[in-house]
Amino acid sequence: MDESADTMSADELVSPATGRPLTKRGEATRRKLLEAAEAVFADLGYHEASIVKITERAGVALGTFYLYFDSKQTIFEALVIDLNRRVRHSMSESMAQAxxxxxxxxxxxxxxxxxxxxxxxxxxxxxxxxFVSPATLRIHYERxxxxxxxxxRAAQxxxxxxxxxDPEVAAWALMGAGELIGMRYLLWERDADGRPPARIDDAVIDGMTRFIGNALRPHTAGTPTLMQERESDDD
Amino acid sequence: MDESADTMSADELVSPATGRPLTKRGEATRRKLLEAAEAVFADLGYHEASIVKITERAGVALGTFYLYFDSKQTIFEALVIDLNRRVRHSMSESMAQAxxxxxxxxxxxxxxxxxxxxxxxxxxxxxxxxFVSPATLRIHYERxxxxxxxxxRAAQxxxxxxxxxDPEVAAWALMGAGELIGMRYLLWERDADGRPPARIDDAVIDGMTRFIGNALRPHTAGTPTLMQERESDDD
Amino acid sequence: MDESADTMSADELVSPATGRPLTKRGEATRRKLLEAAEAVFADLGYHEASIVKITERAGVALGTFYLYFDSKQTIFEALVIDLNRRVRHSMSESMAQAxxxxxxxxxxxxxxxxxxxxxxxxxxxxxxxxFVSPATLRIHYERxxxxxxxxxRAAQxxxxxxxxxDPEVAAWALMGAGELIGMRYLLWERDADGRPPARIDDAVIDGMTRFIGNALRPHTAGTPTLMQERESDDD
Amino acid sequence: MDESADTMSADELVSPATGRPLTKRGEATRRKLLEAAEAVFADLGYHEASIVKITERAGVALGTFYLYFDSKQTIFEALVIDLNRRVRHSMSESMAQAxxxxxxxxxxxxxxxxxxxxxxxxxxxxxxxxFVSPATLRIHYERxxxxxxxxxRAAQxxxxxxxxxDPEVAAWALMGAGELIGMRYLLWERDADGRPPARIDDAVIDGMTRFIGNALRPHTAGTPTLMQERESDDD
DNA sequence: AATGAATGAGAATTCATTCAT
DNA sequence: GATGAATGAATTCTCATTCAT
Structure with a gap:
């Protein structure tokens, strides 16, 4: 997987302290910090992570962190945006085979x-x-x-x-379905040795495929009319 | 909505300090704490919330908290389990109309x-x-x-x-779809006055209904065969 | 000198954290902190002083500080107000002999x-x-x-x-004169052993007395007419 | 007012780093730093000011600072000495009119x-x-x-x-009086628009003039004898 | 001469938890 | 049962100063 090729979108990085563009050395340090942050956040989650742990892992001094990021939240957001780019890259690479x-x-x-x-x-x-930066999560999902x-839309x-x-509604539904399936069968699942699986079980993939296929494919007849009887239900 | 009838499952509550069952007065204090915790966690999220804020809101002294709960995490877990019960209650009440x-x-x-x-x-x-108690979230989702x-299964x-x-896979997919739709169209949506909507827009409900109907309804012919050609894809 | 009788004006002390009135034990701790702060600020000045140093000197834990004061600035202000009270007490006691x-x-x-x-x-x-809390200094001087x-006014x-x-102008002038004399001949002066003097040299007191006497005493004739020729001088 | 003609006494400036006398370009940079420091210290006070802020304002790199000054305290002292020269210049220019x-x-x-x-x-x-460099303040006042x-003395x-x-005592008293009057009626005073006044109110000047005139002018008779009864008062 | 990245000691502040009353 | 003072480890962030380029 080469999605991690470049770790950060590179549009004119500047120091938050001075506002000046980074030198080559500065960019390298920034990347080290971002990579360390990725590892630390993954290991410990946002709240257990600390800036000291990040800089220790990056092999730089504590103060160096603040040359590149304003706060723990800032680097977290940069990371989420970066991960978003990498997930989408992985997805589109995969879809290109279809x-x-x-x-x-x-x-x-x-x-x-x-x-x-x-x-x-x-x-x-x-x-x-x-829970850390809702606005950033919105960006992630919306992208x-x-x-x-x-x-x-094109397929329609x-x-x-x-x-x-409704392509918008369907898109959110599909994304939600995918996330929970991923969480359940990748993040929670453990094989006989207690290790997380490298891939989702085929049976689950089959089930998921059927579900998606059903949901999306055009249906000739007897299509749902259930909503006609929806009445204004309130509490 | 009467799902908040009892705030806590009541099977034999005991004090974590003494191990003895609670008196009537004790139960009332415990309930006050739980209700305060609900409000505080909702307002501030887990990490911004603090025990002092909970006890202040409950109108009891700080030390009293530890008469009823072992830790901040403990009361959070109790709350999640309680909320799970109330969500399911709301769901099954609704389904009874079908x-x-x-x-x-x-x-x-x-x-x-x-x-x-x-x-x-x-x-x-x-x-x-x-992020606070993954095991508790699993319980929530699994229930x-x-x-x-x-x-x-019955419907099949x-x-x-x-x-x-696959009913299991479909169940996770549906739940994920529902969560994301809820998040997108209830929690993120704001009406003209910047207030969250009291209910999801009808068009979205229609879209969701169509999606679910498609996904679940039996299909006579031309059903998906796509998965037959799934080959072992790796990274 | 008994001006330090009570270290703090006692009108309803409350905890800044909870807003509740202090218990007896709490008041004692607060006083310990204030006394420690007095010593530390005197030794080191405001900026070199730190809350750890204050709490160490007071013999309490660091966190205890925040039960009684919001910040280093807060305790400093409380101290200045207290010192103001004590200086004025010393002054009025002295004046009572006149x-x-x-x-x-x-x-x-x-x-x-x-x-x-x-x-x-x-x-x-x-x-x-x-330089730390100008508003507090104003209060000090104005009192x-x-x-x-x-x-x-009474004397007039x-x-x-x-x-x-003009009694107001004269009052500020007198106070300024007193402060600088005090600084020069008490705080800067050192005796043969390099120790600060216990009192101002008599000759200086005499000089000061003459100066004040001149400035205040009514003068029969030839009084100043200098200001008549004051013209609007600007830059 | 032309008191800022030269910003620094120029007796043979040398680089603290190399010990060598400054080139023309070096002197210009030094002056830029000093002017920036003046502005920054005035805006923020000593402790809020920082070297970065000074160098940013001067438009030079951070490291450049240490080519011209040993430390933050050093540049502050240089500035105070310079200001002292300018204040005295302003005073003597004014006195020349008398x-x-x-x-x-x-x-x-x-x-x-x-x-x-x-x-x-x-x-x-x-x-x-x-509070930053007491020795420097002494120099300022003593000059x-x-x-x-x-x-x-000459007037006597x-x-x-x-x-x-006593001319020495009177001098300190006068200076103290002047400082406090200046602080009270120039630095604290605000006109209707909340702006500091450009000059002291005439009434105050009159009051001050009377005070000084009284204090200094020779008095024919009935002069103060109060101090004869000064007795050794101690604590 | 000038640059600016790197350093790390030190500061203020928070808060879950304990425990004597 | 209830109280609330005390604790202290841990965290974020600042900034004077150094030094390789």
């Missing part, structure tokens, strides 16, 4: 699962953003949904996906 | 959304358990999945749900 | 000098307030000026002090 | 007030020296007192000033 639209969606999941399996602890980092939605135009589906 | 199996699933979602809408900040508490799975036996679906 | 109005003013200085000589390092604390001004009514003097 | 001895003293005050009014924040810098004392010889006054 021969049809629905298969593409399925392969998107596989790319997602592959990333999660390769960095089991890391995906936890992303989810913790809900993924955006890809899904575009794919679903070509008749591969049920035209009655 | 006239058919698939509608029951849809109504389950509505019960879930209703609870979330009524206590927007509270459901955040449950999700935060992933919900259990209900789903049983429902799906009666031919209302696609027999090819 | 047999005439002008002598009273002179004795006021002596009371001030006596306090400064008894706590040489301490008066530095008060002056440092200019002293208030006393002066009242005394001068009885014909003991030049009726042409 | 037609008699006592008026000269009054005009000295006006020069002092004019400087303070023109650089309200700056005079604070000088006073802060008491001013020296001028006063000489003036008073010519019979313009009370011969019974």
């Amino acid at each position: 021969t049809d639209r629905i298969e593409a969606e399925r392969l998107g999941f596989e790319g997602f699962f592959r990333f999660t399996a390769a960095h089991p602890a890391l995906y936890r980092v992303v989810r913790e953003a809900e 993924i949904v955006e890809g899904y939605r575009a794919g679903l 135009r070509e008749g591969d996906v049920d035209p009655a589906l | 006239t058919d199996r698939i509608e029951a699933e849809r109504l389950g979602f509505e019960g879930f959304f209703r609870f979330t809408a009524a206590h927007p900040a509270l459901y955040r508490v449950v999700r935060e358990a992933e 919900i999945v259990e209900g789903y799975r049983a429902g799906l 036996r009666e031919g209302d749900v696609d027999p090819a679906l | 047999t005439d109005r002008i002598e009273a003013e002179r004795l006021g200085f002596e009371g001030f000098f006596r306090f400064t000589a008894a706590h040489p390092a301490l008066y530095r604390v008060v002056r440092e307030a200019e 002293i000026v208030e006393g002066y001004r009242a005394g001068l 009514r009885e014909g003991d002090v030049d009726p042409a003097l | 037609t008699d001895r006592i008026e000269a003293e009054r005009l000295g005050f006006e020069g002092f007030f004019r400087f303070t009014a023109a650089h309200p924040a700056l005079y604070r810098v000088v006073r802060e020296a008491e 001013i007192v020296e001028g006063y004392r000489a003036g008073l 010889r010519e019979g313009d000033v009370d011969p019974a006054l």
